Amino acid sequence: MLDETPKRFDRIVAILIQLQSKKIVKAQELADRFEVSLRTIYRDIRTLEASGVPIYSEAGVGYALMDGYRLPPVMFTREEASSFIAADKLMQKFTDTALGNHYASAMYKLKAVLRSDDKDWVSSIESSILMQSSEKLFNDKAPNTLATLFESIAEKTQVILSYEAIQSEGITVRHIEPVGVFHDNNNWYMFGYCHLRKDYRQFRADRVHGIQKTEIPFSVEHNALETYLDKDKNVSTTKVRILVEKRIASYLASDRKYYGFVSEKEMDGKIEMTFMSCDSMEGLSRWYLMFGDYATILEPESLKIKTLELLERNRQRLL
DSSP: OOOOHHHHHHHHHHHHHHHHHSSOBOHHHHHHHHTOOHHHHHHHHHHHHHTTOOEEEETTTEEEEOTTOOOOOOOOOHHHHHHHHHHHHHHHHHSOHHHHHHHHHHHHHHHHTSOHHHHHHHHHHHTTOOOOOSSOOSOTTOTTHHHHHHHHHHHTEEEEEEEOOTTOSSOEEEEEEEEEEEEETTEEEEEEEETTTTEEEEEEGGGEEEEEEEEEEOSSOOOOHHHHHGGGGGSOOEEEEEEEEHHHHGGGHHHHGGGTEEEEEEETTEEEEEEEEOSOSHHHHHHHHTTGGGEEEEEOHHHHHHHHHHHHHHHHHHO
16 A cells, blocks of 8 residues: 555645645645645644644634744745746736835845755746736836735725726826736736725726825725626627638637637638627727638627728728
8 A cells, every 4th residue: 555654744744834824724725735635634733733733723714823833944945946936027027116126025035045056056047037028017107006005905994096097088086995906918907996986996007197005994894806806707798700711710819818709619621719798899890800801700790780880980081
């Protein structure tokens, strides 16, 4: 029979490290991470307790270490350290200046605990990794947008935004209660309650011209970010089918996801793409015109009509 002792020892050590990383850790969270049963996790926790680790538990809540209990710093493997190098490069390119600087400071501390040969190994990787972003994710006037939002969410205090909406001709000042931030379609967004509009709104980070912390507490208890974003999934959609020449289809792969792409299949040497679009057909028809000479709209009729309207407007401008 295979000896599971080394594997179990590694898991128990990893459980102890995870207990130190969070205030409360649920048994199911541990079971999912290590792909074992809840019964196995309960047994591992009892082993830690028997070895003198002060763990307290609360039914239906999770496990926690007693306040004040700490282990000496754990050494990183060179493979773990190299994963932080990739994260560091991403942080510098895809987050704001303030968060990037905080992470850079943390990286110096991480490197300080590495062995000398591991430091050389990590340095050789670091100089060979480059992250490039074609989009400007933050306004130069608000280089600390994400860092400020993180503090606001953690402290449950309002922020004041100077914000330029896409349909607006000027900047408006908003008192916002941030619920969360997310990255989508190559942009950072903040979702929160807007006191100006008296409703929940979504704000794009690069349109924030200024952000200021306040000591004003949230006026209400907000749900988790996922509950608000999931509501978008219930928006009515329209089925769209487009038949594209096979040699062109691969060039559309990166953009089609923005229009509700669902699936594709080959038909008589061409690719039929199916979308469930919540678009009014305005955006989808403009996208279609980029490659329309290589594609046919199968349905709906409304997309054909909208595309013809755009073509007619273009024709009139060319006369």
